[in-house]
Amino acid sequence: MEMELTRATVDPKYTWDLTRIYESDEAWEKAFAEVKEQGDAIGKLAGTLAGGKEAVLTALRLEDELGLKLSCIYTYAMMKQNEDTTVGQYQAMLGRAASLANEVMAKGAFLTPELLSLEDGVLESYIADPDFADFDASLKKTLRLKPHTLSAREEQLLAMAGEVCGASENAYDMLTDADMDLGKTRGEDGKKVKLTDVRLLSFLGSRDRAVRKAAYTNVMNGYNKLGNAIAAMYAGQVKGDIFNSRARGYSSCRESYLYRDSVSEDVYDSLIDAVHGGVDTLSEYLRIKKEQLGLSVMHLYDMYVGVDTGFEISMDIDEAFETFLEAVKPLGEDYVADASRALPDRWIDCYETKNKRGGAYSTSVHCAAPYVLLNHKKTYDGLSTLCHEMGHAMHSFYSNKHQPSAKADYTIFVAEVASTCNEILLSEYLMKKYEGNRAAQIMLIGHLLEHFRTTVFRQTMFAEFEHKAHKMAENGETLTRDSLCAMYYDLNKLYYGGACKVDKEVSYEWMRIPHFYSSFYVYKYATGFCAAVALARGILSGDAEKLASYRKFLTLGGSMPPIEELKVAGVDMSTPQPVCEALDYFAELVLQYRELLSQED
Ligand SMILES: [Zn+2]
The missing domain is CATH 3.40.390 (Collagenase (Catalytic Domain))
Known part of the structure; x- marks a missing residue:
């Protein structure tokens, strides 16, 4: 058996060099002390921003400098801690870095409201001023949020309510990370092993159908045992979203989340529409897979089995x-x-x-x-x-x-x-x-198809679920275990019903998706994937202009709203086009896959 590597035995050339950030832990301590002092300096600038351009620049530059130093302090401590998570010294340093960041952020919290309280036209003039070139993106963002920013006292109340609104997520994390017991399941060797959410995926990959079926059923039923409580937690999350979006004057929860990224709700809707248009191709792919696995009926727990081509x-x-x-x-x-x-x-x-x-x-x-x-x-x-x-x-x-x-x-x-x-x-x-090499092609295309299924189809189905749930609650319907399960089941029927038997256990699956506590987040996986497909295909076409656009995109950081950055790259996500193009590519791959599999060895 191979010896387990430790930090002492691993060849240093295969480790990262953190001295590029700090020469030593002592240097980290020195930087830490400096930032602590500077943090007080930024707090002292509160109330000065009406003093004019220089005062605003001073505050923005100091905030930027502090942000930069804090990111070095935090990142260094995090990476040190990640090298060996059991070392107390680095756990402590990481904790201290997080507290310092919070402390400094609290001291600088006056910046946004004070900028927004400047007279009309002042922020606009700063944005146009070359002296503010480094800060134009953040000032534009601040200005954009102005219609949804409340008075100082109201903002303070919302900040205080923040912890209350986060209670559902905390309870859910505690339940699923600490308290939940999913029992045991039988592995391929016939022995019973403790079932965890993380282990489920490897069980689902098992060629032994009884193993994957048992693991899947046990996990889903395990969650459902706590289904009423989890539904109440999720309902709490959604209520928090409604509270915040209404307090800030948005027309819906979804708008409140997408607005921050300057993404219009059409992008979300057209993603869902376009993906619905690809469901037949998904069914076609799953039917091929069913045949390949030699199954007469395909259940949802069969979808994750990879194809063993020997390559x-x-x-x-x-x-x-x-x-x-x-x-x-x-x-x-x-x-x-x-x-x-x-x-x-x-x-x-x-x-x-x-x-x-x-x-x-x-x-x-x-x-x-x-x-x-x-x-x-x-x-x-x-x-x-x-x-x-x-x-x-x-x-x-x-x-x-x-x-x-x-x-x-x-x-x-x-x-x-x-x-x-x-x-x-x-x-x-x-x-x-x-x-x-037929085996290689099957393996490679198989991987890509699974990537499509789990990123484009599955994440869009999740996006559809959370949008529907929020709409239900916004319309005054109570979110209960039964209503959420019924809605989730129907979605699975829509996405997978064409090729699979959709068992009732899948109704509970939404309960095990932690991303639902980061509302309106998962759709970005699907849009990002589709954008990447369109861009990669453009690059591979050999079109020099397309390559140059993509390379330009890589330099943009956060200097523009994301949809604008992607337009620079060469994809317009405000239209369904890139999603449709990605789905065309998916269809091509399914076709190739079918042909490869129909060939004799
Ligand atoms: Zn990534």
Whole structure:
């Protein structure tokens, strides 16, 4: 058996170099103390903003500087803690960093209301003033929120109500993270194992149908045992949304959430409409899968089983990194050159080590190259995760390089575009590389189809669910377990009923989706994926203009509203076109998949 790596035994060249942020923990402590002092300075600027341009610039610059330093302090502590989550010193540093950020934020909380209380036309003149170039995006955002910003006293009340509105989410997290017991289920070896929500996915991948059926049924029923309580928690979440949206004068909860991103509600509706148009193709795909698995009836717990073609990608990190660089060649020589620094310059923490945080992510601070955390496995998923995270990292790299710190951070609406685009480039690269290799093609296309199903179809179904639930409550209907279950069941019938037997247990599935406590968030996964598909296809077409537009997009950070940034990239998400194009690609892939499977070995 392989020895488990620790921070002491892992080759340093496969770990990230955090000295680019702070030389040592002592340097971190010094920065911490400095920010604590500066935090007081920003508090003292309260009440000065009516004093004119210089006063406003002073406050904005100080806020920006503090934000920058805080992000270094927090990110360093987080990454240190993630290296080994059991080290008390870094747990404490992370806790201190979070408190410091809260403290400074509270001291700077006067900024927005004070800016909004300036005389009419003043903010507009600042936005047009080149001296405010670094801050135009945030000032525009502030101005945009003006019609929905209340008096200082009312804002204070809303802030105080914030914790109350968050009570449902806290209760739900406590219930599902700590109190809930989903019992045991039988694994492939016949032994009973404790069932957790995280383990469900691996059980669902089992080739043994009895195993996946039992795990699925146990989890759904486990949630349903607490169904009345969970429905009450979700109803509380929705009521909080209604309270806030009505208090701020929005016409609906959905508008209140989309407005922040400058996204119109049409985008949401046209996503749902377009995806409904693709449901027949989804059914076609699932019928192929059913046939392939040799099932006479396909249940929802059968959908997650992968297709075993005997082909697997097995690459250590060096080889995976070389493959990534090959796959992103269509993005241009300089992109490849910049990205190729990531491994030798130690942006990446590659391997699983004892007590390291699981999963993968990319993060960055404005003053240094980005970082990527991996737990690399020698599988296709491992390779694909590397490409995904490097997509985020390069987006940050170019945004940090081209934007001042105040507008370098991109929003969630565009965040998954660069990462997904890289994943698609990888698929297409490998499909070409393994041309004629039927097993490889089936594996690669199969992965992509599953990605479509779980991102475009599933997330849009979730988006539809939360929109309907909010509308029900806004119309005065009470959200109960039964009404929510019935609505969720019907949605599943609509999306999967064409190819699958929709068992009653799925009615309870909404209870286990934590994202519903971040309202109107999941649709961004679907729109982001569709945008990425359209962009990747444009890049692969060899059209130099399309490539240049996409590369420009990577430099924009958060300097424009997300829909505008995507227009620069070359996709107009305010029309259904990109979603339809992505679904056309899905249909092409389904066709290819069917043909491949109908061929003899
Ligand atoms: Zn991502």
